[in-house]
Amino acid sequence: MLLTGTVVADADTVIDDGGVVTEGDRIVAVGERADLVETYPEHERRSFGIVAPGLVGGHVHSVQSLGRGIADDTELLDWLFESVLPMEAGLDADGMRVAAQLGYLECLESGTTTVIDHLSVNHAAEAIEAAGETGIRARLGKVLMDQRSPEALEEDADAALAESERLIERYHGSYDDRIRYAVTPRFAVSCTEACLRGARDLADRHDGVRIHTHASENRGEIETVEEDTGMRNLHWLDEVGLTGEDVVLAHCVWTDESERELLAETGTHVTHCPSSNMKLASGIAPIRDYVERGINVALGNDGPPCNNTLDAFTEMRQASLLGKVDDLDPTTLPAETVFEMATRNGAKAAGFERVGRLREGWTADVVGIDTDLTRATPIHDVRSHLVYAAHGDDVVFTMVDGQVRYDRGGFPDIDADAIREAAREHAAAIDGAPSRA
Numbered sequence: 001m002l003l004t005g006t007v008v009a010d011a012d013t014v015i016d017d018g019g020v021v022t023e024g025d026r027i028v029a030v031g032e033r034a035d036l037v038e039t040y041p042e043h044e045r046r047s048f049g050i051v052a053p054g055l056v057g058g059h060v061h062s063v064q065s066l067g068r069g070i071a072d073d074t075e076l077l078d079w080l081f082e083s084v085l086p087m088e089a090g091l092d093a094d095g096m097r098v099a100a101q102l103g104y105l106e107c108l109e110s111g112t113t114t115v116i117d118h119l120s121v122n123h124a125a126e127a128i129e130a131a132g133e134t135g136i137r138a139r140l141g142k143v144l145m146d147q148r149s150p151e152a153l154e155e156d157a158d159a160a161l162a163e164s165e166r167l168i169e170r171y172h173g174s175y176d177d178r179i180r181y182a183v184t185p186r187f188a189v190s191c192t193e194a195c196l197r198g199a200r201d202l203a204d205r206h207d208g209v210r211i212h213t214h215a216s217e218n219r220g221e222i223e224t225v226e227e228d229t230g231m232r233n234l235h236w237l238d239e240v241g242l243t244g245e246d247v248v249l250a251h252c253v254w255t256d257e258s259e260r261e262l263l264a265e266t267g268t269h270v271t272h273c274p275s276s277n278m279k280l281a282s283g284i285a286p287i288r289d290y291v292e293r294g295i296n297v298a299l300g301n302d303g304p305p306c307n308n309t310l311d312a313f314t315e316m317r318q319a320s321l322l323g324k325v326d327d328l329d330p331t332t333l334p335a336e337t338v339f340e341m342a343t344r345n346g347a348k349a350a351g352f353e354r355v356g357r358l359r360e361g362w363t364a365d366v367v368g369i370d371t372d373l374t375r376a377t378p379i380h381d382v383r384s385h386l387v388y389a390a391h392g393d394d395v396v397f398t399m400v401d402g403q404v405r406y407d408r409g410g411f412p413d414i415d416a417d418a419i420r421e422a423a424r425e426h427a428a429a430i431d432g433a434p435s436r437a
Helices: 033-039 062-067 076-089 093-109 124-134 157-171 193-204 219-229 233-239 257-266 274-279 287-292 312-327 335-350 382-389 416-427
Strands: 002-010 013-023 026-032 045-053 055-060 112-118 137-141 179-185 210-215 247-251 269-272 297-299 366-369 395-400 403-407
Touching: 002 033, 002 335, 002 366, 002 382, 013 033, 013 045, 026 033, 045 335, 045 382, 045 395, 055 093, 055 247, 055 269, 055 297, 055 312, 055 335, 062 076, 062 093, 062 124, 062 416, 076 219, 093 112, 093 124, 093 395, 093 403, 093 416, 112 124, 112 210, 112 335, 112 395, 124 137, 124 157, 124 179, 137 210, 157 179, 157 193, 179 193, 193 210, 210 233, 219 233, 233 257, 257 287, 269 335, 274 312, 287 297, 287 312, 297 312, 297 335, 312 335, 312 382, 335 382
Parallel strands: 002 045, 055 112, 112 137, 137 179, 179 210, 210 247, 247 269, 269 297
Antiparallel strands: 002 013, 013 026, 045 366, 366 395, 395 403
């Protein structure tokens, strides 16, 4: 297939009248449109305003999709323990599958082709299969919780780790390697030392498996960990083995100098979730400082109950603007930096090697974006437009692994209407959910 338009190959490379050629699951050429039309005359052609790499959701909760709007205007720990965890506990296997499907469809239709997904304690296999079937690329895993948790979610650490290992053996590298596993402790507050150390041991036993958890999102969380361990949160995670190049830490809002040095020294990835951190009033993560230290920072939406959207374009805009306000410096986190966070940096965090840029030989994860819009007139700088003006609903075409997964309102091979209807039915049973109009 030959996809033409203004090609944003990466944060530094724009081809004004360009094209991307895909064959199978690979990109075979990127260049000037006229040259590619001449070289590949038999390829199906599709034309868009902008052709860009698929975006990467560096921290999402797909299975919280059914709880959008049930816990607005609430502080993090109350939000989590009073609303979100009870919602997760109440989902049966069918509900978990539908919730994940709904989340993945929202990602695909708004240009996100890869996610690092924090599932739930129960029915993780249903969500993993939903990822495989919808066609998204995902690093994901069953959540571990063995203390301070609702009864329906709290498990014995050894049993939970054993189930995680069975899921690794079944799903890691499945669906043509689009699905890869992450051992997923919820956070230090809800996990004992044995659980956290067990997570590290489990990841070490399986090649290519990563670790994904929350860290230092909220001051109450940090105080609890310090009371339990006598250590700052990130130092405790380092003590139990949860730092390193194979670890993704979501949030990292409240870190001190020693913790920031630790992140840089260990090569630990950080996912910035600006909308969630603002809505829950958790604080402003020191992203400029992280970037200047060479820490790899990805972007994530977090969950629909604390963001209300899985639109990655929204997150790019919020990240840049929030950074500027925090520093009182309009040069902080420019569009190019934020676009890299939402593409290649996210792919690095997820551990997908040739994802996040449009390059010959790289994986064919590509999105087509409409610019025939008043809001897109004029476009003086295409990267500025993508970060500050574009919306997820401007996306009209999403390709993952060379397969078209979303095309101008439709999902090939997926009955999106049936998924949405099933989601409404399951959501109606959630305590506190708004009734259907």
